[in-house]
Amino acid sequence: MTFVPLKNNFDYRNVYEAHHSKANRLFVMYITKNELSCNRIGISVSKKVGNSVVRHHVKRLVKENLRLADYELSGSNDIVIVARASSKDADFHKVGEALLHLFKLHHLC
Numbered sequence: 001m002t003f004v005p006l007k008n009n010f011d012y013r014n015v016y017e018a019h020h021s022k023a024n025r026l027f028v029m030y031i032t033k034n035e036l037s038c039n040r041i042g043i044s045v046s047k048k049v050g051n052s053v054v055r056h057h058v059k060r061l062v063k064e065n066l067r068l069a070d071y072e073l074s075g076s077n078d079i080v081i082v083a084r085a086s087s088k089d090a091d092f093h094k095v096g097e098a099l100l101h102l103f104k105l106h107h108l109c
Contacts, residue, residue: 003066006042006078015042015080022105026087026098027062030080031106039073041066045083058083058095065096073108 006012018032034040043062045055062081081102087095103109 003041003079004036004038006040006080011040011078012042012044012080015078020106022102023084024098024101024105026084026090026095027102028082028084029102029106030082031108032078034076034078036076038076040078042078042080043083044080045087048085049083050085050088054088055083058087061090061092061095062099065092065099069096069100071100071103071109073103075108077108 006015015030015032018030020032021028021030023029043059045058047055049055049058062083081099087098090098100109
């Protein structure tokens with residue numbers, strides 16, 4: 001399944017204000033419904049995680065896991081994934097397991 005990226009600050013704020021979040025050790029996932037026919041996803045990695053190289057690495061791990069995994073997500077949602085500081089030490093497989101865990105907590109797969 002392909003994801004359409006969340007582009008602007010307004011969309012991110014709408015998702016944060018919905019207050020539907022679940023978390024695990026590596027990530028916090030915020031979800032709200034949208035009126036579109038697709039799932040939109042945004043990834044947020046703050047400076048608390050590390051320098052720009054580390055932040056970009058975490059973002060690439062999340063994007064690659066989303067690209068390779070065939071998540072059959074129900075409905076059309078706006079999703080924001082926020083990386084926690086412990087995500088900088090995680091490898092590819094741990095990131096994939098954490099994302100799948102969060103999708104299951106939100107009853108999306």
